[in-house]
Amino acid sequence: MSKNFRVSADIGGTFTDIVYQDVETGRCGAAKVLSTPDNPALAVLKGIDQVLGADGTLAFFVHGTTVGLNALLTRKGSKVALLTNENFRDIYTIQGNNRGEIFSIQWDKPEPLTPLEHTYTVAGRIAASGEELDPLRLSDLDTLVDACKREGYEAIAISLLFSFNNAAHEIAVRDYLAARLPDVQLVMSHEVSPEWREFERTSTTVTDAYLAPVVRKYIATLQNEMGDRLPDGGSLHVMESNGGVMTAATATQTPLQTLLSGPVGGAIGGKSLSKATGRGNLICVDMGGTSFDASLVIDGLPSTSNEALLEGLPLQMSVVDIHVIGAGGGSIAWKEAGAARVGPQSAGSKPGPVCYGLGGTEPVVSDANLVLGRLDGANFGGGEMILDRDAAAAALAELGDDFDMNAEEMAQGVIDIVNAKMADAIRTITIQRGIDPREFSLVAFGGAGPAQAAALAQELEIKEVIIPVHPGAFSAWGMLQTDVKHDFKETLYSFWDQIDVATLDTAFAGLEQRGRTFLGDEGITGDRVAFERAIDFRYFGQEYVLTIPIAEGAINMDKIRADFDAAYLRQYGHNSPENRVEMANVRLAALGRLERPANAPPLPVAARPERSRDVWFAGTAHPTRIIDRNALDDGDAVQGPAIIEEVTSTTLLPPGWTAQLIEGGHMTLTKEDAA
């Protein structure tokens, strides 16, 4: 009988990572295949065939995609027209009027996704109360209707003032345009983001419109290409920026939610790891060849926000916080005024490190790792590329010349600088949140993370590192760990002491109804449905809010108020229980539980025999064991120095450190305390 698997794919620019889980046993395996950017499905299918063979069937398929993000980064989204109120045509172009770089007079605002000449206005105005001040003059729209054919708009973003309080004008505009422009996608701001702040809401709406045709086409192609390989004759799930998953149909309706589809998997993996290992507080670092991101899990939950900034443009949506720390292995080492510097410039993947032999001439962090023996030049990326150690050493020796340092010394120096710098950046994130990193475990994943983890932990005085299962494909692993999640919200502004429970109940009931309908359309009903409520609060006079979760059951006004004061104290180190409190938005997450087996240790794979080579630590070459992670059994301990290899990544264990497999097949690294 053929086996049944839950499968996830993290489709990146260079590699597509596949993780598969046996539905019966809960055991997982991973594979990496080169991406096929022109038709991402090819890589996915190749990966699936490679790991499951022709017999294995898919019980569930989820993937993370960077299609939306890439369309935004490369400005290859659809052609969008924007419709706003008369006298407010320029709000999307003016933006927040703050300066992104405060020491520059050459700074330009982020380029809007659609320029002013494609912005149209309509007379008519809703007041803050939701009342109509001026009636809508629909004939103004004829200019847009006429222009649409000429300009070839694929989507129209409709964003009118106070539509979150009264959507009548947006709906009337949509109806008028729909009757005349049946082939154009119409996106209304009150549907995409019923939340106040017109520039941010407009930016969110335009981005959604910009991505909609691209994401729709991508999903249709993927479904078509994968065909009957998909479960239930075509069922496809997509990772959401908020850490949940959604069906393909939902992704087509809310393309915005696919934006952080890829990296968010790692943070969700962190959440699952937290539960499995009983460690509540994690700093998760994801280090690839040219990127280095960090996220936090606090008390078992990933840290999240209700606003994101992409390419400098704000988006009102729930996201898991992913902090970009730097360029990772691609950071360039250089000299300036007699000083040695590393980064912030990155060699990227082209020309890449000197050792790639693709034309790079400036040494980067990966070159230093190779020179120190920490990378296997003959077996890089599963043997897809041979690395040129001599070229890397020559480049480092040349840089070291000015400082009287040889190649190995310079390489160690580059690593020391970049580790200290990354540790500083991580520390700043924790201080911003009032957290002491020493109380956290460091989770390291991505292709390059496990090689850097011990040194980073030492800098941060963190006592324990966790290298999870399949570290190089951990984001894909995380995607198998989550449920369906959709966010709903409504701006409801009031002093907390002036609003009554009935008003709140009505607002939440409205959101729940929408959530239930949404999940029902995805086939999720009954006791698989759950809700999480929250309200945004702040002290009177403040601008930014804290989102406070509301416990299940009847609303307890006093308790919620006390919860806000307590949360404020945690976040800011003090609070003002005597001050009045304002509420700004009510929020509801609709959750749809997915069936899945309990996690088990990885599927057993034959281990490569142990080898040995010289690796440099703190200026000295040490003969070092090279061990296959598959050769380790639960509870086995390895003393450093050692290198622990597996298909997706390589872990560096410096002298004085011990590696040990723990429950679930995860691995801890700890250091003997010198004292």
Next chain:
Amino acid sequence: MSRADPITTEVVRNFVISCAEDMNASLWRSAHSAIIYEGKDSAVALMDEHGNMLGQSTGVPLFIGAIDVCVRHVKDYYGDDIHQGDIFIMNDSYMQGTHLHDVTAIGPIFHDGELVGFGAARAHWNDIGAMDPGSTMSSQNIYQEGLRLGPTRIMSQGKPIREWYDHLKLNTRLEGATIGDLGAQVAAIRTGETRLGQLLSKIGSATYRASCQNIFEQARRMDKAAIAALPNGTWSREGYLDNDGVGDQPVKVALTLTVKDEDLIIDLTGTSGPVAGSINCGASQTESLLRLAYKTMISPEGAITGGAFETMHVVMPEECLFNAGEPSACEWYFTGLGLLADLFISCLSEAMPERSTAAHYGDSMVVGFFSVDPKRGQWISIEPTAGGWGGRADSDGESALINLVNGGFRNIPAEVMETKFPVRLEEFSMRPDSAGPGKNRGGLGVVRRYKMLEDNFGAIWFERSNTPAWGLNGGQEGQGPEINLTFPDGTVDHPLKMRASALPEGTIVECKTGGGGGNGDPMQRAFADVARDVRRGLVSPEAAKTYYGVVIQPDGTVDQSASVIR
């Protein structure tokens, strides 16, 4: 003296930058007042034991300098009587340069009993006991502006000095927030102390000191190289502020820049003497502004580490608007600094044609509405207004952007303003034809039109009608600011500055900010760029013809035969 290798030096250099960021994060995290944790009206610095700047983090670009000078004042005043755990504060306008609202806290940092440096945190206190609540617009001497402090020990070896805390409480209308904000500043200094302690435990103070010397030397070398790359020469510029806020006479600002080998000399001779209104500025903050303007031109990317600015020399007459002394009022000290920065950048543009940047709209353009009626509830809505920036050597100036001395201020959205206050925003848009024409035109100013929905009060501080943003290299000036007040009875007024005044229900307040100056001859601007600006409604067809010599046809295309050939 111990030596430090280049790797350790670079680790220390990255550390001091990061340490300053952590200190500011602590300050923002624990401040009580929104102007600090949201407006980011604060700055922190880590210095060596002599007060030389090592690392700095600022929310307001203008605070780039003038913190290290506070350490020198503390050292001059207290000498060896400085101990672990001490905290000193000061705000004197003539010593540290800004208005009395900006209170700087300074703490020595010891390691193993040895003085290794200083941490400082400056923050804007909302009320410092001036003649009016918050910011006064009518002070004419410093004694009307609030409590004035030279270097003052308020914490001794970790223990607050009670009588000083009580003294502070008695001199502010906002006792709780003020003491809370002071606590946040102390927390920032303690963060610096802890972080530096962690580093010193690893590398030792001798290596740290040697690394600091290397950092100073590197910064010095980079500054010298940057100045040496400029041609020697002398350039002068002048302009006029509209008035001093109380009188109606224009106030002259003059600047002469000399580049001589590795030195940059800025001479303010010719600038007006002190004035009766509160636009006088202390010398340290004037230098700070010039450092900011210098940095925007020379090294906008680099972090600020020690040794920087040593090649910049400022010459000021004794009697000078920008060298304030007793009893000059300084509350609006920043208003003249925008003009001073523009003059300096224009002079420097002659030496650096590739970074040439014309003048910007120039001041914070503050508009406030409020109600003081306790029966209907007291509220205040106050914000600076964006405008146009100068055209550059290679691109147009940015439009609708906050002024140079500010940084992170964002406009209040219509949906927030109308929900919270009885004020409606009727229009927020770019102001057509406000940009200075040029091959690379200036940025556009904005129009913000408000309607009073109840009987409110309002206050306005606009500037730069006398010397709007000028152009460079044949570029022309941008439009200046404009205020149109229309009262319900139909009367109209145009006050660029207005102290707290009644605005009855139905009053319309229309605020237009200026555009930036153009750069290069507008007759050389590409047809396509002019046509695009007309299509976008940023330049009218009439202005396209008058200033650019470009005739735009009704269909939006250029009538080449009727246009001036490029």
